[in-house]
Amino acid sequence: MLRAALLLSLAVLAGCAIPQARDGMASYDFGLPRSDKEANPRLQHDLVVAALTAPAWMDNAGIYYRLAYQDATRPQAYAQSRWVMPPAALLGQRLRASIVRASKAGVFAPADGVRADYTLRLELEEFSQVFDAADKSHAVVRLRASLIRNRGLVAQQSFGIEQAATTPNAEGGVRSLIAASDAAGNLLIDWLAANMKR
Numbered sequence: 001m002l003r004a005a006l007l008l009s010l011a012v013l014a015g016c017a018i019p020q021a022r023d024g025m026a027s028y029d030f031g032l033p034r035s036d037k038e039a040n041p042r043l044q045h046d047l048v049v050a051a052l053t054a055p056a057w058m059d060n061a062g063i064y065y066r067l068a069y070q071d072a073t074r075p076q077a078y079a080q081s082r083w084v085m086p087p088a089a090l091l092g093q094r095l096r097a098s099i100v101r102a103s104k105a106g107v108f109a110p111a112d113g114v115r116a117d118y119t120l121r122l123e124l125e126e127f128s129q130v131f132d133a134a135d136k137s138h139a140v141v142r143l144r145a146s147l148i149r150n151r152g153l154v155a156q157q158s159f160g161i162e163q164a165a166t167t168p169n170a171e172g173g174v175r176s177l178i179a180a181s182d183a184a185g186n187l188l189i190d191w192l193a194a195n196m197k198r
Helices: 002-017 087-101 170-195
Strands: 026-028 047-049 062-067 071-083 118-133 136-149 152-164
Touching: 026 170, 047 087, 062 170, 071 170, 087 118, 087 170, 118 152, 118 170, 136 170, 152 170
Parallel strands: 026 071, 047 118, 062 118
Antiparallel strands: 062 071, 118 136, 136 152
């Protein structure tokens, strides 16, 4: 009897030690940082990366989807799933980390107060899971980049990536949005390398 009580107590304590989602809510981030083994340092100039901006409707932690087969003009958020912070903050961190890994020079934030050769401004235009049918969806990531030097525009480019989701739910949407974000980051670095010249 004593042994059974002890085992029950240990099981209860073990259950308390495992973090549980509050009210069944699942929270997502972009996972572990990408490996430095994938890094290919080729950006040669100091760069200030401004905070990524996004439309006001994205200024929350919602994981958004659109039902293109019904009405693509209505972004909707999953009720039981969310990001750990607004998508612009998560994507901004991911893109900045990718730029740091690809840079041989310094990468700074505006708050650092450092004068750099170039400034990069990024605007997030779309970050959602789009359903073409009830059981078929893909991620859409669209952002606009502006490269500035000495207060003058050097180059401006829009990037649009679509990535098929493996499952038609929040988890599938999250995984496809992360993959699309990383693909957009690779294109952004290629573009920076082509445009950041003395």
